[in-house]
Amino acid sequence: MILWVALLMFRFWLGLNGTAAESTGLERIKKCETRCSQGLNCKTKPDYVFSPPCENATEDLNASSVFHNISLSTVMSCEGRQKCSLHLRIKTVLQLTESIHGLSICTITAGMMMNCRILSFTRSSRERMSGLQVEVENDCTDVSPNQQVQVMLKTIPSYCGLTWSGTYNAPECGSEDLRKHVPECITGRLSYDVNPRRKELNVSVSDMLEDHNYYLRLCYKGFICSGTGASALIKKEDPVKNAALPYSRPLPCLCIEGWSTVTDAPRVQVCPFRDRLEELWFGVTFDPLEETLSWESACPVTAVATLCQKRGDGACVDLPHASQNVSRGKITFTEVDPHPQLCVKFTAGSQSWTRCPFVGRFQAWEVVVTRQEGHEEVKMMSKISATFSVGLCVKSGGPAVCQITKTNTVHVEENKGVGLNLTEEPCNSCVQVRRLDVKYAATIIHCLEQCNQSHPTTSRSSWGLTWVVVLAGVCLSGIIIVTLVLHVLLTVDQRRKQNRNGDEKQIDPALHCVVPVLQTHPHRGILIPGSLQCGNAEKANLISE
Incomplete structure (x- = not known):
């Protein structure tokens, strides 16, 4: 039951969405025609551009009293899914009098001649409805998307000053309804995948114009879209509408452009890298001359x-x-x-x-520092002839803040150097250098790393380091000597054990006897080894004192 209710609600939601979608599209007509109010018989026939001169109207006839509620709109007639055309619908309410026999409708578009038609009322019907307001409608004027049309309404016969004119703009191809059904607006839909490793754009085309081939290309979008050379032709009979287009750089103005192979076909463009602005800032060049x-x-x-x-x-x-x-x-x-x-x-x-285009490339000059005999020697070296401002300063605050104490102008010849005499300058002084013979130059600050004379602090540090090295050497030597002595002792002990084991193995087991040598007897007697005999009847003589 719950599933059935959910299905009904889903179908109801789809119906609402479908109705909303249809309401956003243009009204469909089966064929163009002229319609008049019920009871008023009207016929349509062509009108001539060079119509007879206008007649003087009576005082009760003027444009505001004759024409009411004029509206201009667009309708669509279709012969197939992608074969629809646009028509201009002109609708007005006319105050009918016996002197008005019909209505003339003329339209003018850019580059085209005026097109006019007459809607005439039969005598019997206009006499019957004279004095009433009647409604007249015609939708047989063909228009193109985004076309501007000038419309002019006149009475028949034509009375001087009794004319209404206005301008109408037909809808653009941006409308979804037009993009799907009007051939002049069908561009096809492009989707793509980026393959950065191969530098390719894999493009798929859908909703292209039926029974026509389709072109694809890459171009750089500007005032026009200039091609890069990468293009492809998709045949109408191809089951899969895909193509691969190679690119060199992912620039924000690099676009995919597609269009059908018909005259004046509209084109569609998509730009895959439109947010990649960082790609624009390469290519800074410098002319050293x-x-x-x-x-x-x-x-x-x-x-x-x-x-x-x-x-x-x-x-x-x-x-x-x-x-x-x-x-x-x-x-x-x-x-x-x-x-x-x-x-x-x-x-x-x-x-x-x-x-920064000059990193690792051409550098015109530099500050060179060499250390000799406990002090720093600073030179200006230049590959070109240039003039510099050299200022002595002391650091204060941030890394780029240096208080100038005095400034000199130094000229350096090409591929030569100029020494800066800083031997009398105080410790922690800095040199601020800037080139003067150009409009745009960097200001470089170089600070001396050590003073020109030795300091007690430096001597104490050196002595402390020396003692540390000496102590470390003594400890290392002691460890090495102790290790060697232990190694020698272990070696001697091992050799003694080997000799003892060798002697024991040389005694015959049959003659083997164990006699404690010089063993003290409990009765203060002494066993004399020379008087012992080995065997089963062996006895020991006890020699008393």
Whole structure:
């Protein structure tokens, strides 16, 4: 019983959903026709574009008094599941008088001539219904999806100033009803799987236009979708509508495009990697001769590119006046110092990505530190002729904060070095270097690791380390000596045991006798070994004192 009730409720729910789905679609008609109010006989015939000039109307006739409740809508007629067409339905309420014999309906679409038809009323019916409001409806005007139509209504005969005009936009192909049944809107449905290992997109096509082949291709979407060269043709007789399309990079503008092999067929596009913005920020190039850094997006994107300096904590601090908006064109930064800490930060919306093009590549200059005789020698080495600002500073606060004490300008020739005399500078001093002959440069801070003279603390530390090494050596030597002595003693003991066992084995068992040598007798007698004889009748003489 419960199962039966559940089945009824499920069928009821399906019926409601089906009714709702049908209500969202267009009204179906079997054929186009003209309909008038009951009792009013009307006939349709073509009208001529060049109609006779209008007549003067009486004072009681005007557009607002004659035309009422004009409505324009779209209906659909079908000859098969995928063979439906759209029609414009024009409906109006007309105030009928004896001077109005009929109605003229004209439509104009872009690139087409005006199309007019006349709805004429028979004399007997209009005389019978004169003074009444009658309803007139016609749905024989063909329209295309998303087409704009201009509609004009006039009375017959045509009276001057007695005209109504309006504009109507037919529904777009985005409607589910049109995408399934109108050939101009049937694009097919695309589904895909990404194979990143093989760099392939496996595409499946469904609901394609019947009795037609289908094209697939990969393209980069912009103002137009330019092809990448990867394409496939799916034959209408193929039982499985699948194809594999190879790709090189998962760019956000890389799309799959499909369409039927008919003239002016609508196309459908799906973009599998539309959220992969991080793929756009590669390809930053640098021209060392022109000292120009450039980048061009492979896809249209709205972003901001900014030069920044990478700090030790991973943050990238923007350089002043070093930002450009990214749209379609190529961005270029001129007079750029190629240093590993100089990077490009791309910002799109609330996300940012940093690319450092000079890491492990061309570096124009560097600060070289050598240690000789207890002090550090600092040199500026450059592969190009350049001018630098060299400032002495003391660290205070964060890693990028250094208080300048004095500044000098240093010029370095190509492939040469210039020494910086820092022998008289206090301990823990730093050098802040920045290139001056370019527009965009990183500011580099290098701090001395040790003072130029030796310190007591350093001497005490060295002596302490020496004592530790000496004690460790003595302990290790003692352990080695004790180990060797024990080894020698064990070896000697083992050899003695082996000799004793060898002597015992050389005695004849038949002559063997056991006599305690020099054993003291209880009566203070002594057994003399020389007087003993071995055998069954052997006796020992007791020698008294």
